[in-house]
Amino acid sequence: MYRRILTLVGLALCLAACKTAPKGPQDLLTVNDKKIDAVIAQMTLEEKVNMLHSKTNMSSAGVERLGIADMHYADGPFGIREEGVPNGFQSAGWQLDSATYFPTGSALAATWSEDLAYQYGTGMGVEARLRGKDVILGPAVNIQRLPVGGRTYEYLSEDPILSAALALYYTKGVQDQGTAVCIKHFAVNNQETNRGSVDAQVDERTLREIYLKPFERAVVEGGAMSVMPAYNKVNGDYCSENEHLLNEILRGEWGFKGFTVSDWGGTHSTMGAMLHGLNVQMTGDNYLGQPVIDSIKVGKLTEEMVDEKVRQILRVRYAIEAIPDDVANTKQTSQPESQAIAKAVAEKSIVLLKNEGGALPLKPGVKKIAVIGQNAVLKTQSGGVGAGVKALYEITPLEGIRKRAGADVQVDYAPGYKNFPGRRWGRNPATPDPLVATAIDEPADKKLLAEAVKLARQADVVIFFGGTNKSIETEGSDRANIDLPTGQNEVVKALYEANKNLVTVLISGGPTDLRQLEPVSPAIVQGWWNGTEGGTALAEVLFGDIAPSGKLPFTFPAKLDDSPAFALGNFPDKTQGGDLFTMLYRQDLSREERAEIMAKLPKPVSQYTEGSLVGYRWYDTKNVKPMYAFGHGLSYVDFGYGAMTAAAGKDTVTVSFELSNEGAMPADEVVQLYVARPGATVEWPAKELKAFARVSLKAGEKKTVELSIPVKDLRYWNVEKNAWDLEHGTLQLLLGAASDDIRQTAEVAI
Numbered sequence: 001m002y003r004r005i006l007t008l009v010g011l012a013l014c015l016a017a018c019k020t021a022p023k024g025p026q027d028l029l030t031v032n033d034k035k036i037d038a039v040i041a042q043m044t045l046e047e048k049v050n051m052l053h054s055k056t057n058m059s060s061a062g063v064e065r066l067g068i069a070d071m072h073y074a075d076g077p078f079g080i081r082e083e084g085v086p087n088g089f090q091s092a093g094w095q096l097d098s099a100t101y102f103p104t105g106s107a108l109a110a111t112w113s114e115d116l117a118y119q120y121g122t123g124m125g126v127e128a129r130l131r132g133k134d135v136i137l138g139p140a141v142n143i144q145r146l147p148v149g150g151r152t153y154e155y156l157s158e159d160p161i162l163s164a165a166l167a168l169y170y171t172k173g174v175q176d177q178g179t180a181v182c183i184k185h186f187a188v189n190n191q192e193t194n195r196g197s198v199d200a201q202v203d204e205r206t207l208r209e210i211y212l213k214p215f216e217r218a219v220v221e222g223g224a225m226s227v228m229p230a231y232n233k234v235n236g237d238y239c240s241e242n243e244h245l246l247n248e249i250l251r252g253e254w255g256f257k258g259f260t261v262s263d264w265g266g267t268h269s270t271m272g273a274m275l276h277g278l279n280v281q282m283t284g285d286n287y288l289g290q291p292v293i294d295s296i297k298v299g300k301l302t303e304e305m306v307d308e309k310v311r312q313i314l315r316v317r318y319a320i321e322a323i324p325d326d327v328a329n330t331k332q333t334s335q336p337e338s339q340a341i342a343k344a345v346a347e348k349s350i351v352l353l354k355n356e357g358g359a360l361p362l363k364p365g366v367k368k369i370a371v372i373g374q375n376a377v378l379k380t381q382s383g384g385v386g387a388g389v390k391a392l393y394e395i396t397p398l399e400g401i402r403k404r405a406g407a408d409v410q411v412d413y414a415p416g417y418k419n420f421p422g423r424r425w426g427r428n429p430a431t432p433d434p435l436v437a438t439a440i441d442e443p444a445d446k447k448l449l450a451e452a453v454k455l456a457r458q459a460d461v462v463i464f465f466g467g468t469n470k471s472i473e474t475e476g477s478d479r480a481n482i483d484l485p486t487g488q489n490e491v492v493k494a495l496y497e498a499n500k501n502l503v504t505v506l507i508s509g510g511p512t513d514l515r516q517l518e519p520v521s522p523a524i525v526q527g528w529w530n531g532t533e534g535g536t537a538l539a540e541v542l543f544g545d546i547a548p549s550g551k552l553p554f555t556f557p558a559k560l561d562d563s564p565a566f567a568l569g570n571f572p573d574k575t576q577g578g579d580l581f582t583m584l585y586r587q588d589l590s591r592e593e594r595a596e597i598m599a600k601l602p603k604p605v606s607q608y609t610e611g612s613l614v615g616y617r618w619y620d621t622k623n624v625k626p627m628y629a630f631g632h633g634l635s636y637v638d639f640g641y642g643a644m645t646a647a648a649g650k651d652t653v654t655v656s657f658e659l660s661n662e663g664a665m666p667a668d669e670v671v672q673l674y675v676a677r678p679g680a681t682v683e684w685p686a687k688e689l690k691a692f693a694r695v696s697l698k699a700g701e702k703k704t705v706e707l708s709i710p711v712k713d714l715r716y717w718n719v720e721k722n723a724w725d726l727e728h729g730t731l732q733l734l735l736g737a738a739s740d741d742i743r744q745t746a747e748v749a750i
């Protein structure tokens with residue numbers, strides 16, 4: 001810590017000496033430029049180029065001769081991934097690299113809490129340092145465009161304001177611990193289908209107002225030190241060599257001073273990468289290795305270009321203390337403070353979707369509970385490909401319920417339905433497992449169903465655990481639909497028949513189709529993949545120790561075809577096959593062979609013709625009623641929203657109102673402020689979130705709450721001017737508990 005204080009003091013003195021005060025956090029990275037240039041002058045061309053590509057699967061080289069340490073990367077974004085072998089992802093079998101498993105992205109987003117996002121980043125940053133890691137490959141902040149998106153569990157929200165706020169505070173939390181973020185995947189990475197080659201075709205206004213927002217705030221306000229270009233293309237160019245994204249916007253407009261690291265296997269050429277903004281090829285050196293030197297020799301590139309890339313890398317190297325090998329990994333990675341943060345996030349992420357007749361919280365007299373469903377016992381820490389965590393421990397829902405219920409409550413369990421562990425890469429088991437389905441849409445298993453119904457009949461209350469798992473929702477593939485798998489609908493109907501005191505808990509990363517389940521579940525809870533203490537937090541909510549306070553960060557559509565990309569036929573793309581992702585890993589191919597194969601592959605395209613009408617923007621504008629709306633989440637208390645006063649200044653629009661907790665227990669409310677633009681000439685969605693706050697109130701407490709909207713957040717991207725622009729006129733302010741639950745309105749002129 002002392003060393004860090006020295007660094008900060010040193011930094012402050014440097015800044016004081018600087019002629020031009022830094023314009024923002026990015027400029028802090030330039031304070032060592034003079035020293036860096038002096039070091040670059042001592043480096044050979046080979047040493048410089050050696051920094052532009054992977055050294056091992058999770059590191060890029062420094063210059064040992066000059067005392068510049070290698071750069072060590074670690075997957076996140078919700079737990080520091082176990083150590084892999086030097087040339088791959090296989091486990092290295094270490095003992096001290098069991099980490100804290102934080103609630104995944106969609107759970108963090110459901111907290112709508114900047115403070116928790118900051119704490120979350122702090123925990124991640126601390127544990128990265130213990131593992132000797134310099135850069136966390138996270139946060140993963142792409143907008144939730146598709147309800148079937150394979151990485152919905154990893155990403156945050158369908159709304160740019162919510163996603164951007166959480167991305168910013170996660171970034172600050174990590175970097176305040178002396179670790180760099182590598183915010184990903186830049187940009188418009190919203191599907192896994194053909195992710196290695198799909199061309200996301202999106203108009204400039206939508207790109208700016210929706211898809212870039214989370215990256216913009218994390219870079220400009222948060223000082224994100226590195227950025228990971230995505231696998232896909234945007235408007236024709238691969239992200240890892242996209243002049244518009246990497247040079248014009250990221251570096252030109254946002255003033256980014258750090259470095260970019262390709263996604264693993266996401267580099268596509270030497271010249272494209274060198275000219276259009278990539279610093280480090282992960283992995284391999286077939287583009288940013290010897291071919292760079294060869295290109296300089298024939299005058300196609302210059303050494304100055306290499307110097308600039310090395311300078312950007314060294315700015316981060318100098319900002320992040322290198323942890324000596326004999327210091328790293330000498331303590332258990334998972335720390336009690338991080339476990340406490342994971343628990344706090346889990347507690348505030350749980351969303352109460354429905355609570356008919358006060359079915360929840362469980363009544364004190366309950367003596368027999370039937371817990372049905374394998375999602376009550378399946379751990380969710382690993383799987384989902386890159387973001388898996390080897391957790392020091394994970395409390396499952398059943399463990400949490402049993403622990404909280406105590407000895408004088410009988411808690412019985414039955415699996416209820418078969419699990420579907422996915423077949424993407426695995427083979428069908430040789431010997432059939434009675435608890436494992438061979439198809440995701442397999443009907444309910446009669447024997448398992450009968451066993452579950454028998455338990456349900458004898459219980460005071462039934463808790464049904466449905467949802468998906470991390471083979472169904474995973475990086476690398478999108479879901480075919482959002483149906484509940486393996487006959488869960490049949491099971492829950494039979495359970496409700498047997499016992500009307502039924503509560504459903506959904507354990508999933510993304511939305512599911514609840515049309516059959518909703519009518520037979522008096523209470524429904526979205527429990528997420530909620531980390532190391534997920535079971536503990538869930539039990540606290542179910543037993544009423546705490547009131548649920550999570551709010552949906554994305555819409556649960558009534559049916560998949562209601563969602564914009566499906567309604568418009570924009571997804572899935574009809575082009576079949578063609579995922580270059582695996583192709584790029586084939587180091588056995590010569591460049592010519594690979595180019596020949598890739599030239600023949602179909603060119604998948606994803607048309608973003610819905611424009612900015614993502615998520616609730618679509619449903620509200622098209623008057624399509626969702627199953628549960630963006631921002632929806634019930635509590636065990638009612639909240640009163642007093643009349644709102646509003647004022648519009650030059651730089652901010654502020655509102656003020658009194659919020660009251662009308663219930664008998666402490667609770668949090670996430671208040672949401674949307675805007676509408678009656679009479680606008682520019683086209684806008686029906687409403688847009690522009691401010692929110694999580695407010696804690698004791699029973700009966702009242703608080704005056706102030707929300708403010710920076711006027712700059714009310715601008716639109718004017719494609720004619722190719723710049724942000726403000727349309728003056730009437731602004732309608734809609735204050736509510738959800739996007740479909742507006743409590744107060746007001747109007748101002750801007």
Ligand code: GLC
Binds near residue numbers: 263386
């Ligand atoms: C993966 C992911 C990326 C991850 C990287 C390293 O393919 O797209 O998010 O950080 O490779 O595991």
